[in-house]
Amino acid sequence: MQRFPCPFCGPRDEREFHFAGEADKDRPDTTQDISDEAWADYLFNCKNSCGPTREIWVHFPCQEYFIMERDTVTMSVAGTTSVRKDLT
Amino acid sequence: MTRSYSAFNILREGLRGHKGWAPLWRSPDPKPEYDVVIIGGGGHGLATAYYLAKNHKISRIAVIEKGWLGGGNTGRNTTVIRSNYFYPESTRLYDLSVRLYEKLSREINYNVMFSQRGMMVLSHSEAEMEIAARTVNAMRLGGADAELLEVKDVRKKAPILNFREDARYPIHGAIWQGRGGTGRHDAVAWGYARAADGLGVDIIQNCEVTGFLVEGGRCKGVETTKGKISAGRTGVAVAGHSSVLAEMGGYKLPIHSYALQAFVTEAIKPVMDTVAFSPMTGSYFSQSDKGGLVIGGGLDRVPSYGQRGNTPMQDTVLSGIVEMAPALAKVKLLRHWAGIVDVSPDSSPLIGPSGTEGIFINCGWGTGGFKAIPAGGYLFAHLLATGSHHDISRPFDPSRFPAGRLLDEAAGSGIAH
Ligand SMILES: Cc1cc2nc3c(=O)[nH]c(=O)nc-3n(C[C@H](O)[C@H](O)[C@H](O)COP(=O)(O)OP(=O)(O)OC[C@H]3O[C@@H](n4cnc5c(N)ncnc54)[C@H](O)[C@@H]3O)c2cc1C
Ligand SMILES: [Zn+2]
Numbered sequence: 086m087q088r089f090p091c092p093f094c095g096p097r098d099e100r101e102f103h104f105a106g107e108a109d110k111d112r113p114d115t116t117q118d119i120s121d122e123a124w125a126d127y128l129f130n131c132k133n134s135c136g137p138t139r140e141i142w143v144h145f146p147c148q149e150y151f152i153m154e155r156d157t158v159t160m161s162v163a164g165t166t167s168v169r170k171d172l173t
Numbered sequence: 174m175t176r177s178y179s180a181f182n183i184l185r186e187g188l189r190g191h192k193g194w195a196p197l198w199r200s201p202d203p204k205p206e207y208d209v210v211i212i213g214g215g216g217h218g219l220a221t222a223y224y225l226a227k228n229h230k231i232s233r234i235a236v237i238e239k240g241w242l243g244g245g246n247t248g249r250n251t252t253v254i255r256s257n258y259f260y261p262e263s264t265r266l267y268d269l270s271v272r273l274y275e276k277l278s279r280e281i282n283y284n285v286m287f288s289q290r291g292m293m294v295l296s297h298s299e300a301e302m303e304i305a306a307r308t309v310n311a312m313r314l315g316g317a318d319a320e321l322l323e324v325k326d327v328r329k330k331a332p333i334l335n336f337r338e339d340a341r342y343p344i345h346g347a348i349w350q351g352r353g354g355t356g357r358h359d360a361v362a363w364g365y366a367r368a369a370d371g372l373g374v375d376i377i378q379n380c381e382v383t384g385f386l387v388e389g390g391r392c393k394g395v396e397t398t399k400g401k402i403s404a405g406r407t408g409v410a411v412a413g414h415s416s417v418l419a420e421m422g423g424y425k426l427p428i429h430s431y432a433l434q435a436f437v438t439e440a441i442k443p444v445m446d447t448v449a450f451s452p453m454t455g456s457y458f459s460q461s462d463k464g465g466l467v468i469g470g471g472l473d474r475v476p477s478y479g480q481r482g483n484t485p486m487q488d489t490v491l492s493g494i495v496e497m498a499p500a501l502a503k504v505k506l507l508r509h510w511a512g513i514v515d516v517s518p519d520s521s522p523l524i525g526p527s528g529t530e531g532i533f534i535n536c537g538w539g540t541g542g543f544k545a546i547p548a549g550g551y552l553f554a555h556l557l558a559t560g561s562h563h564d565i566s567r568p569f570d571p572s573r574f575p576a577g578r579l580l581d582e583a584a585g586s587g588i589a590h
Contacts, residue, residue: 129427133416
């Protein structure tokens with residue numbers, strides 16, 4: 086079993102966490118006309134990197150959303166940062 | 174050298190100490206140029222090469238594999254073969270596969286041990302029985318065989334299961350597909366490789382594709398650890414590594430890679446002669462001819478390329494088996510492993526042009542592409558030979574995502590995604 090560091094609670098059992106998606110995706114401006122291709126690209130396509138990656142995770146017990154930087158081959162975690170705006 | 178397997182040849186080789194058998198395939202150096210290069214020597218890549226040569230008479234074909242044949246998911250799966258999906262498009266695809274499997278051993282003169290021992294999906298409540306009846310009807314309308322079993326029929330077919338009324342997940346019945354069953358995974362890879370080699374396909378192992386040769390937006394071949402190879406068309410069938418190749422080829426995919434684990438126990442006397450899956454526990458098992466129980470379950474919840482599983486999922490899968498058949502609680506595990514599977518947003522495969530001219534993809538089979546190897550190869554060969562879809566593969570074109578025509582088989586795929 087692996088422990089992930091929640092920015093709020095500290096290291097916790099991996100079972101308490103949920104993978105919410107890849108970080109750094111730009112949501113198309115939906116107030117403008119956008120093509121089906123651009124919308125599908127945003128909704129579905131992903132880098133799915135082999136190696137270092139940046140992802141959005143959530144810690145269920147405290148509901149903290151954060152960025153986790155980790156390696157998808159070695160599974161080692163480089164660090165986590167909250168996405169809460171009031172912290173920055 | 175003896176190539177063909179017949180009663181006579183087996184007897185003759187038996188008398189000669191089995192010294193005269195020819196190797197199953199050659200190990201040629203890559204030629205500078207092919208009509209079609211297929212990346213990935215798993216079941217899908219090898220079957221594609223075979224059907225390209227056999228059905229479409231293409232003569233210059235290479236399969237390029239970075240490790241050994243079947244070393245990916247084809248040699249790591251729990252070998253369940255079935256076509257019990259929900260949508261007609263899926264039933265057409267997976268049932269084509271079952272039909273091709275039914276005649277495969279004879280066709281390629283290689284025993285893939287397809288054993289149609291049947292497959293059951295258990296129902297644990299009255300409400301689930303109603304959904305099961307709906308699935309059975311959908312399968313039948315789609316042309317696949319299906320039956321709704323009552324609990325007494327389930328008990329007859331698999332008495333080892335937990336029939337206690339106070340069970341956490343009491344058994345109310347099951348969806349039964351009698352033509353489903355299991356096969357021998359390595360034999361599927363080796364059998365297709367041997368048959369493709371016999372038709373002149375070059376199978377090149379220990380050769381990794383490290384890039385695509387793209388000129389003016391069109392792919393002209395691949396760069397490999399054994400040098401450059403030109404190709405008229407390039408097919409990519411690399412399962413969990415599809416996104417890695419996509420990045421090299423300049424196209425995008427809606428795929429996430431996850432580890433999926435499997436387990437085999439010590440050999441015990443025959444206790445189970447069919448396949449049982451419980452959607453409530455997420456676990457399933459069958460018994461191999463050697464006596465080991467072959468156990469599978471859901472995906473690890475952390476995206477991964479590390480070909481090993483994590484312990485929480487081992488817990489979940491194995492406690493599921495103990496719930497399904499408490500008598501098995503003390504059986505010892507012998508081996509356990511993981512493969513990296515390519516999960517698509519709608520749990521259906523992607524077959525079609527990649528977005529970069531000259532490159533075609535066959536991926537997204539996720540947790541369930543062993544059953545689909547013959548059909549995947551058959552349809553991908555059609556695409557690579559003609560440049561256009563066979564009717565059965567058209568609904569699985571990647572253009573279904575922008576079009577919003579998803580084929581959501583999250584339930585039919587059996588495993589929690
Ligand atoms: C534990 C487990 C249980 C499963 N159980 C079932 C089941 O019961 N029933 C079922 O139908 N399906 C099951 N599956 C899914 C099934 O195994 C796969 O969908 C199927 O085997 C995929 O076949 P493939 O040929 O596409 O990929 P693979 O067999 O993975 O082959 C891809 C090949 O590409 C090679 N490759 C990758 N990158 C490169 C490169 N750069 N250059 C050259 N070669 C490269 C790899 O080495 C690999 O050999 C299971 C999978 C797992 C992991
Ligand atoms: Zn927390």
